[in-house]
Amino acid sequence: MNQTTQRVAVITGGSLGIGEAISTQLLNLGWRVHILARRASSYVHSDHYGCRTHDVDVRDLDAIKEAAETVAGSSGHVDALVLCAGVGYPTPLTSASRVQYDELFDTNVAGSIFSTQAFAPLLRDGEAVITFVSSIAGRRGFSDWSLYCASKHALEGFAASMREELRPRRIRVTSVQPGSVDTPSYDHLQPEEKREFMDPVSIAELTVTAIQLPPQACVETLFVNNAVGDL
Numbered sequence: 115m116n117q118t119t120q121r122v123a124v125i126t127g128g129s130l131g132i133g134e135a136i137s138t139q140l141l142n143l144g145w146r147v148h149i150l151a152r153r154a155s156s157y158v159h160s161d162h163y164g165c166r167t168h169d170v171d172v173r174d175l176d177a178i179k180e181a182a183e184t185v186a187g188s189s190g191h192v193d194a195l196v197l198c199a200g201v202g203y204p205t206p207l208t209s210a211s212r213v214q215y216d217e218l219f220d221t222n223v224a225g226s227i228f229s230t231q232a233f234a235p236l237l238r239d240g241e242a243v244i245t246f247v248s249s250i251a252g253r254r255g256f257s258d259w260s261l262y263c264a265s266k267h268a269l270e271g272f273a274a275s276m277r278e279e280l281r282p283r284r285i286r287v288t289s290v291q292p293g294s295v296d297t298p299s300y301d302h303l304q305p306e307e308k309r310e311f312m313d314p315v316s317i318a319e320l321t322v323t324a325i326q327l328p329p330q331a332c333v334e335t336l337f338v339n340n341a342v343g344d345l
């Protein structure tokens with residue numbers, strides 16, 4: 115497949131959890147997939163012929179720009195930009211700290227905003243999709259999770275604005291809002307505590323379906339909650 119016909123994805127946080135499942139599904143569908151994460155090269159299928167890994171911290175804006183230049187040089191264009199790199203943990207008001215605020219907002223908000231800025235020039239007009247992996251925490255509030263919820267609400271505002279700003283280029287913007295998903299970020303929980311959690315593969319399948327819809331269709335919001343309700 116030559117460079118102009120092969121579909122190209124850039125996935126921040128594509129090495130683990132929900133992002134890993136999206137990377138793997140797109141690779142299996144024949145996409146070229148660029149993964150950005152601090153330990154991107156640890157991605158389980160990093161030796162797949164379609165996979166390129168970039169060890170990048172999304173809080174480092176120069177490193178993101180450098181990765182975008184590398185992707186431009188090797189792939190030339192991008193059809194799907196998935197902003198999945200994120201962190202989350204409880205921050206009760208009584209103990210929430212500035213360090214936690216900085217980590218949550220620098221990763222979940224600034225990392226996604228400036229990755230979008232760096233890769234937007236590479237997105238194919240009339241074809242491309244940007245997918246923000248937000249959360250149910252981007253539409254509701256949860257006790258003890260205020261900083262995470264605030265970061266995901268901020269991400270929702272950015273995503274909604276990008277949908278309008280990039281509409282003249284016919285670039286579609288999707289916000290994915292999962293409930294609780296069993297990923298390495300919940301490795302500290304016991305199996306019985308995660309019995310009702312979703313499988314990251316299910317979230318990836320829906321996300322990839324939205325990415326692959328014809329260019330006339332835009333899934334603006336993909337809200338997938340746990341069957342038992344909010345967890």
Ligand SMILES: NC(=O)c1ccc[n+]([C@@H]2O[C@H](COP(=O)([O-])OP(=O)(O)OC[C@H]3O[C@@H](n4cnc5c(N)ncnc54)[C@H](OP(=O)(O)O)[C@@H]3O)[C@@H](O)[C@H]2O)c1
Pocket residue numbers: 126127128129130131132133150151152153154170171172173198199200201202221247248249250291292293294295296297298299300
């Ligand atoms: N799991 C859930 O229940 C759930 C529910 C709703 C939404 N989400 C959202 O889904 C996304 C993925 O979550 P997950 O549960 O799949 O998490 P995960 O398993 O912990 O994976 C997080 C991914 O993000 C990368 N990452 C984290 N910090 C980064 C940084 N500073 N720079 C670059 N990459 C970074 C990680 O790679 P490195 O550590 O190598 O950098 C990894 O690839 C997050 O945005 C999260 O908020 C998760």
